[in-house]
Amino acid sequence: MNPSSAPPQINSQKPIKTLRPSTFWRLAEDIPPSLNWGLMVASIAIPLFLWWLVTTLGNVDPKFLPSPAKVIAAFQRLWSTGDLQKDTIASLWRVGVGFLMAALCSIPIGVLMGSFASIRALLEPMFGLMRYMPAPAFIPLLILYLGIGEEPKITLIFIGVFFFNSLMVMDTVKFVPKDLIEATYMLGGKRLQTLLQVIFPYVLPGILDACRINLAAAWQLVIVSELIAATEGLGRRISVAGRFLRTDEIFVGLIVIGVIGLTFDLLFQYVLRISCRWASQKR
Amino acid sequence: MYLQITNLHKNFETKAGPLVVLKDINMLIEQGEFICAVGASGSGKSTLLRQIAGLDSPSSGEVRIDGKLITGPGPDRGMVFQHYTLYPWMNVQQNAEFGLKLQGLAKKERRERASYYLSVVGLTRFAKSLPKELSGGMKQRVAIARALASEPKVLLMDEPFGALDVHTKESMHEFMLDLWQRTHITVFMITHDVEEAVFLSNRIYALGARPGTVRKEIKVQLPDRSHAVKRHAIFHDYRDELMDLLRKHGQEASLAVAA
Numbered sequence: 001m002n003p004s005s006a007p008p009q010i011n012s013q014k015p016i017k018t019l020r021p022s023t024f025w026r027l028a029e030d031i032p033p034s035l036n037w038g039l040m041v042a043s044i045a046i047p048l049f050l051w052w053l054v055t056t057l058g059n060v061d062p063k064f065l066p067s068p069a070k071v072i073a074a075f076q077r078l079w080s081t082g083d084l085q086k087d088t089i090a091s092l093w094r095v096g097v098g099f100l101m102a103a104l105c106s107i108p109i110g111v112l113m114g115s116f117a118s119i120r121a122l123l124e125p126m127f128g129l130m131r132y133m134p135a136p137a138f139i140p141l142l143i144l145y146l147g148i149g150e151e152p153k154i155t156l157i158f159i160g161v162f163f164f165n166s167l168m169v170m171d172t173v174k175f176v177p178k179d180l181i182e183a184t185y186m187l188g189g190k191r192l193q194t195l196l197q198v199i200f201p202y203v204l205p206g207i208l209d210a211c212r213i214n215l216a217a218a219w220q221l222v223i224v225s226e227l228i229a230a231t232e233g234l235g236r237r238i239s240v241a242g243r244f245l246r247t248d249e250i251f252v253g254l255i256v257i258g259v260i261g262l263t264f265d266l267l268f269q270y271v272l273r274i275s276c277r278w279a280s281q282k283r
Numbered sequence: 284m285y286l287q288i289t290n291l292h293k294n295f296e297t298k299a300g301p302l303v304v305l306k307d308i309n310m311l312i313e314q315g316e317f318i319c320a321v322g323a324s325g326s327g328k329s330t331l332l333r334q335i336a337g338l339d340s341p342s343s344g345e346v347r348i349d350g351k352l353i354t355g356p357g358p359d360r361g362m363v364f365q366h367y368t369l370y371p372w373m374n375v376q377q378n379a380e381f382g383l384k385l386q387g388l389a390k391k392e393r394r395e396r397a398s399y400y401l402s403v404v405g406l407t408r409f410a411k412s413l414p415k416e417l418s419g420g421m422k423q424r425v426a427i428a429r430a431l432a433s434e435p436k437v438l439l440m441d442e443p444f445g446a447l448d449v450h451t452k453e454s455m456h457e458f459m460l461d462l463w464q465r466t467h468i469t470v471f472m473i474t475h476d477v478e479e480a481v482f483l484s485n486r487i488y489a490l491g492a493r494p495g496t497v498r499k500e501i502k503v504q505l506p507d508r509s510h511a512v513k514r515h516a517i518f519h520d521y522r523d524e525l526m527d528l529l530r531k532h533g534q535e536a537s538l539a540v541a542a
Contacts, residue, residue: 177368179364179368180370182336182338182356182362183368184385185355186358186360187382187385187430187433188382188433189385197385198370201370201372202370278413278415279371
């Protein structure tokens with residue numbers, strides 16, 4: 001008779017479950033700083049410890065897995081001869097030039113693609129296609145066109161970074177609120193002024209972030225590029241060490257590459273925090 | 284006539300054919316008036332404001348300010364948006380100056396003028412603050428100062444207090460009345476808040492929905508402009524009349540859509 005009297009009683013026996021508090025499993029929330037630092041240290045220390053444990057207690061062939069001590073010794077050996085420094089500088093220079101040129105070209109093009117639907121229509125299909133061509137696949141062509149000097153190596157990094165970075169910069173421009181652009185027009189802004197003085201500063205944090213991510217790609221490509229024909233470089237060092245089964249030197253090369261990459265990443269994050277204070281999420 | 288809207292029509296092309304958003308809008312606004320256009324959603328009130336701003340062009344008809352035909356956006360019309368449109372990387376002072384910078388004013392002059400309008404909106408103390416450090420009401424006051432710094436002929440406001448809480452809204456109402464009395468600026472404000480419109484304006488255009496048309500023009504004469512007047516019978520009369528107008532036309536419109 002009266003369908004809207006009382007809601008049906010479901011599971012009336014079961015107690016209501018409430019969310020239990022947790023420190024470790026907080027969804028999308030910060031954890032206490034002490035726990036944060038502890039976990040971050042553990043993230044490096046535990047693998048190091050396991051490595052040491054396996055090589056010390058386990059009967060592992062050092063040709064297969066050298067102990068940390070052996071790797072440190074190899075590091076000192078390579079450092080004292082000056083080879084390691086030479087290799088590092090060679091690789092850094094290739095990444096630096098290739099990445100800088102790619103960034104300098106891709107940032108304006110990406111901003112233009114994001115700002116103007118016309119430029120986007122003109123370039124996006126081509127860039128979208130190029131992006132899916134793996135840069136290392138261009139190596140034969142680059143050798144054919146540019147020989148075996150520094151040019152093909154730098155061009156490889158350029159190709160690997162330029163298209164990705166252009167498209168990622170373009171995406172950041174899409175997040176500029178339309179209201180902000182219209183407000184600029186209402187204040188008397190011309191299109192060029194709006195582009196340079198409103199859109200560009202607004203997307204600068206996004207651009208820096210895109211560059212940070214693509215620097216990692218550049219760093220991977222330099223190693224690949226040194227497989228072409230190089231006399232020095234960290235990638236070269238690793239492949240030569242591989243040929244002579246000097247596993248400890250392979251480890252040195254890998255660790256140096258990792259540390260340099262991480263340093264650049266942190267540097268980018270620092271620049272981002274300093275130059276774009278307004279964009280930081282934390283209050 | 285200062286702000287003149289003549290036979291304005293606006294259609295949008297949709298997949299289902301042309302949609303009439305604004306139909307036969309005529310408005311005449313004198314210098315120094317405080318005008319509110321009140322309408323429910325679908326009355327095309329924001330679209331109307333965009334035509335005056337020049338951010339969009341009418342399908343037919345025209346908008347003139349001080350005799351000059353509007354063909355695009357420009358600093359002779361100050362605009363305050365509903366959403367915060369301050370530049371987040373600039374501090375309050377730089378935000379207030381930015382329009383003058385775009386227009387090519389010398390540094391000293393734009394600093395002086397921006398500082399003056401920041402003092403008008405009572406934010407001199409916050410000149411060095413970033414927008415993210417301000418409350419919603421303060422952000423809108425900076426936006427108002429930024430618009431006023433260009434010394435526009437009319438201040439266009441698109442539901443500027445829609446995102447604010449009730450108490451902030453009330454203090455912003457007082458602030459607007461005070462500002463208007465001191466600067467004698469012409470204000471054209473869009474709102475769906477009937478009480479806001481009655482409290483602030485000299486004259487109200489009640490807009491009907493689908494298509495947006497001027498249903499009635501109401502001249503508001505209140506005994507005074509303090510919050511006490513909101514308890515006054517005259518205030519209630521205005522409010523009820525407007526509510527009835529909007530309700531009636533809202534229902535008609537939804538029936539028309541259903542049919």
